[in-house]
Amino acid sequence: MPSESSFLGQWFGIFAYLGRHVLLHVLALLVVYIFANEIVRSRRRIPGLKGPKGWPIIGNLREVRVDAALKYRDWSETYGDVFQVQMGNIPVVVANSPAAVKALWITNSQALSSRPQTYTFHKVASGTSGFTIGTSPYDESLKRRKKGAAIALNRPAIQSYIPYLDLETKNFVQDLFAYGKGGTAAIDPLPMVQRLAMSLACTINWGTRVRSHEDDLFKEIVEVEEHMNRFRSTQSNLQDYIPILRLNPFNTQSAKAREMKARRARFMKRFDEELRDKIARGTNSPCIQASVITFKEDRLNETELNSISLSMISGGFETVSNTIGFSLGFLAQRPDIQQRAFEEICKFQAVSSWNSPDPLCDAGDDQRCTYVAALAKEALRYFTIIPLVLPRESIRDINYEGVVIPKGTTFYMNAWACNYREHPIYHISAAHFSPVVANPSRSVDRDIWYDPEVFRPERWIEQPDATLYTFGLGYRMCSAHMLAQRQLYLILMRTLSSFRLEPHGVVDCDPRTGKRDPSDLIMSARPYKILCIPRDGPRLARAVSDEYKQEPTTTTA
C-alpha cells in the first residue's frame, strides 16, 4: 500500500509538470505575439520620417505618459521639427515648430480636417450619446454643427452675450469678496471661476444659469467633465492603443467611462427638459438650443443638437477656468505685474492710481486696455493649458518635405513647443536657463521668442502679430477663441482692479512643475489658496451689492 505522503507527492509532481507545461506554452505564445506584433508595428511606421523606435507592444507610450509635450520638444532636437512616434502600433506625426505647424495645419488645412477616434472616449464614454464638435471626425454632420457653432460664437453673437459676461464676472468678483471675507480668509478661486465659465456656457446654450459653486449640479458637472478630460487624454488610456487590454474583465477604466457617460447624459437631459418645458410655457430666455428648436431651419437633428450642447460644456468650461486658475496663483506671486496692470487700468479709466478705479470696469469694453489684453494673451501662451492641442486625422495623403504621410494618420500639434519657441542663438538648456534681459529688438522672427520661459505680457505689445498657438490653427481651430479672449480679459480687468492678490502657503503655478496631473489633456494647476485683498473695500462692497445674482435681461443672438 502506498503511504499517504507518497500519494500526495505523486499528485504534486503531476501538477508541477502540468504547471511547467502550461507556463512554457504561455511564454512561447507571448514570444510569438510580441514577435508578430513587432513586424506589424515596424510595417506601420511612416517611411522616410524619423522618430524614436519605442518598445515592443507599447511603442513610445511609456516615455510620453506624463508631460508629453515637453518630451516631444526634447525629441525634436534629435529627430527634427516633424517626427513620428508610435502609440502602441499606431504611428503619430508630431509637429513641434511654428514653421512645421503652419506648413501642415494651414497649407494642408482641409487635409487635416478630421479627428481620430479612440476606444475609451469615443466607444465607451460617448457611444450613442454623440461626440463634441472638437472630437468628431469630418463629415456632413460635422459641417452642419460647425456652422451652427460658428453663428453662435461669431462677433455679433458675442456682442449680444455681454450682459451675461457682465453678470457672471460680477458674480465672480462678488464670490472672491464674500468667500475671501474681504481679504482675511484664504480661498481657492478655482471653483468660483469654474462656476463663472460653466454658467456662461449654460446660459448661452440653454438659457440657464449655474448660480453657486456649492450647488450639487455644479459639483456633478465638474466631476464628470474632469473624468471626460482624462478619457480624452492622448497618452494615458493604454487600452486605446493596446487592444488586448480591453479584454480585461476587471477593467476599471471602461467601467468608469460608462459611469461618466450615464451621469453626463442625466445632467444634459435635465437641462434639455427644463428648456423644453420653458419653451412650452413661453418663459424661455433666448439661447442656442431654443433658437434651433424653435426655428427648425438649421436642420440639426437631436444628436447634432446634443453635440453642440456637449461642445459648449466641454469646450467652454475647463479651458477658461484652468487658464484663470493658473493665472491667479501665478499673479499672486508677481505683485509687480499686478501693480502694472492696476496702473494701466487706472490710466485706461482716466483716474489717478491713488484714487481707485471702477472695480467692475466696463463689460462692453472690447480689450481696449492694451496691457490687460496683452496679459490675457500672455497667460494663454505661458500656461498653454492644452499643450498638445486636440489630435487631428488626415483625410488625404500629405506630402511634407518629400515624405508622403498617408491618409488616416494621426497628427499632434505641439502648441507648447510653438508657444515656447526660442531662437537658437539664445537657446540655453532648460536646466541652466537664465532669462535674457528684455530687449524686443532681439526677437528676430515674429513667432520665435528670445525669452519664451519668461512671463512677459509686453511681448504682445511689442509683437502684436505674433502667432498664439493655444487655440490651434486651421479648419478645426477653436470655434470660440474670440469669446474666450474676451472672457479672460474681463475676468482679469475686474479681478485686478478690485483686489491685490497674495499667496497663502505654497502656491506652485509654474506650468512645468505645478500641474495637478501632467497626463491630462487640459492642464489644471495644483490646488492652492490666495488672499484677495480689496483695493477699496467700501467701493467694492457697493459695486457688487446690487442684485448680482439676478437673471440677465438682454437677449442672445
Ligand code: HEM
Ligand atoms: C482658454 C480658452 C480655450 C482654449 C485654450 C481652447 C482651446 C481649444 C483648442 C486647442 C482646440 C482644438 C483646435 C485645433 O484642433 O486646432 C479647441 C477646439 C474647440 N473649442 Fe476651444 N478653447 C477655449 C475655449 C473655448 C470655449 C469657451 C468654447 C465654447 C464656448 C470652445 C469651443 C471649442 C469647440 C467647439 C472646438 C472644436 C472645433 C473643431 O473641432 O472644429 N473653446 N479649443
